[in-house]
Amino acid sequence: MQNRRIFLQQIGRWGTCVAAPSVLAYTSGCSKIDAKPPGIPVTDFHHSYIRWTLDTLIKPPKTVSKPLPMTLNRVRMPIEATATLTHKATGDQVRYVLGAECRTEQVWVKRDVWHDPNASMTMIAGEKHCVIEKHWARADFEATLFPPKLGAQPERQLIDPHEAFAGFAMDVAQVRATELNGTDVIMDALAGRGTVIARTEYTADGYAITLEYPVKTSNYSERERYYQIDTGPILFPGLTAIGSKDTPPIMACRLAYIAHNDPQWAEFLVCVPTVVTNNLKVYHYSQSVRVEEVRNRMFSVAWSSDPKTHPAP
Numbered sequence: 001m002q003n004r005r006i007f008l009q010q011i012g013r014w015g016t017c018v019a020a021p022s023v024l025a026y027t028s029g030c031s032k033i034d035a036k037p038p039g040i041p042v043t044d045f046h047h048s049y050i051r052w053t054l055d056t057l058i059k060p061p062k063t064v065s066k067p068l069p070m071t072l073n074r075v076r077m078p079i080e081a082t083a084t085l086t087h088k089a090t091g092d093q094v095r096y097v098l099g100a101e102c103r104t105e106q107v108w109v110k111r112d113v114w115h116d117p118n119a120s121m122t123m124i125a126g127e128k129h130c131v132i133e134k135h136w137a138r139a140d141f142e143a144t145l146f147p148p149k150l151g152a153q154p155e156r157q158l159i160d161p162h163e164a165f166a167g168f169a170m171d172v173a174q175v176r177a178t179e180l181n182g183t184d185v186i187m188d189a190l191a192g193r194g195t196v197i198a199r200t201e202y203t204a205d206g207y208a209i210t211l212e213y214p215v216k217t218s219n220y221s222e223r224e225r226y227y228q229i230d231t232g233p234i235l236f237p238g239l240t241a242i243g244s245k246d247t248p249p250i251m252a253c254r255l256a257y258i259a260h261n262d263p264q265w266a267e268f269l270v271c272v273p274t275v276v277t278n279n280l281k282v283y284h285y286s287q288s289v290r291v292e293e294v295r296n297r298m299f300s301v302a303w304s305s306d307p308k309t310h311p312a313p
Contacts, residue, residue, distance in 0.1 A: 039176030042197045042299050045214045048079040050099045050125045053167035062164045063132055065143040065153055066115065070108050077102070077123060079172065081213040083235040085242065085249050088206050096250055097170050098235045099123040104134065119143070122255070124235065125161065125170055129250045132157040139273035139281035155283075158251065177299035186227050186298055187220045193303040198229060200258065200266050202294040205242040207249070211235060213258070215298070232257030236268045238289060257285055263296045 054061050054073045061068060077099035086093045101122045104115040119134040119141075133156050134143070142152040161168040177197060180186045189196055196215040203209065213234045220227040236256035243249040255271040267290045274284040 039178055040299060041174045042177045042199075042301070043079070043082055043212050044173040044175040044301075045079060045081075045197070046195070047173040048097075049171045050077045050079060050097060050123055051075065051167070051169045051171055052161065052165045055166035058166040060147075062145070062150060063153070063157065063159065064146050065104070066106055067146055069106075073107055074167075079170075081211065081232075081234040082172070083237060083253060084210045084212075085237060086208040086210075087243075088203070088208055094126055094128075094249060095170075096124055096126045096235060096253055097172065098233065098253075098255070099125065101233070117141070117143075124250060124253050126248075126250050127170070128160065129248045130159050130161045130164075130168075131250055131253070132159065133255070135271075135283040137282070139283055156251070158248075175301050177301045180298040180300055183225055183227060187222055187225075189298070189300040190215075190218050190220050190227060192300075195301040195303070197299045197301065198231075199297045199299075200260070200294050201297070202266075202291050204238055205252075207237070207242050209237055211258075226261055228259060228261035230257065230259045232269075232285075233271070234258055236270055236289070238268070238291065239270060239272070239287070255285075256289075260294075260296050264294060265290065265292050266294050266296060267291075 052075050054064070054068065054075075056068060056071045080098045080100050082095060082097050084093065084095045099122050101120050104119045104121050105113050106115065117136055119136040121132065121134050124131040124133065132153075134153070135155065136143075139155070142154055145151060145153045180189050180196075196218070198213055198215050200211045201209065211234055213231060215229050216231045218227060218229045218231070233255045234257070235253045236258075237249065237252040237254075239254055240252050242252040256268045258266055258268055260266040267288060269285045270287040270289055271283055271285045272287045273281040274286040275281055
């Protein structure tokens with residue numbers, strides 16, 4: 001009780017300088033207050049989304065292949081991974097996010113929800129450009145947009161989201177994390193319940209590239225002292241040249257999985273049209289690409305059964 005009275009008396013003297021006791025960092029006279037919790041900000045993938053709105057009363061849809069039974073439809077798609085590209089010569093920077101895969105569907109109907117033929121669908125989103133990526137049962141298939149006067153919908157439809165949708169946002173949350181330095185520390189984190197986030201940094205085509213993604217699947221052994229992550233999907237800019245006069249950098253981003261067990265290299269398994277027979281190709285994660293001279297970093301977000309106690313950015 002005596003300590004509590006002393007603290008309350010100090011509150012009266014500090015006035016507006018007071019912060020929560022757990023985050024107070026002060027010197028005499030309350031000249032320094034640091035209210036930020038320790039750690040490095042990383043993407044909170046559990047609470048990050050791409051959001052867009054179709055409102056036919058504002059503008060006709062340009063990305064659908066069936067007539068809409070409603071006038072308003074809002075979409076919330078979880079974010080799987082991010083890619084930040086910085087042009088080294090100009091300093092120009094763009095960030096793209098990868099949405100979770102879903103299936104093509106008719107919304108707000110009583111039956112026959114799934115489109116036939118059906119396709120997987122995801123979005124690679126940026127502030128100025130988005131790619132709607134659809135994979136049907138075979139590669140090189142194109143659906144017809146609605147209304148039909150819009151023509152065919154390619155497998156990778158490039159759009160301006162602000163022109164195509166009545167509303168659009170990349171809702172990316174952050175959380176503070178601890179960087180994991182060394183094999184033993186990484187293994188300890190993988191043995192626990194906390195979320196592990198990874199970053200892979202490398203250079204290609206004059207761009208500094210930072211990929212960020214949650215570590216979903218991992219392998220490790222305290223006996224042989226190794227770890228290896230095998231996770232995805234993520235975004236991989238690297239199969240084609242990044243950006244040109246007529247092609248924005250987003251078109252170089254491909255779906256991929258990533259594996260590494262060392263801070264200095266990574267291997268990507270990229271989703272590409274893959275030959276099944278002489279006359280048939282399908283989209284499959286089949287092209288392996290190794291990138292040397294990368295920097296792999298890993299971070300741990302503390303686990304708590306109470307989400308309110310997770311550290312905030």
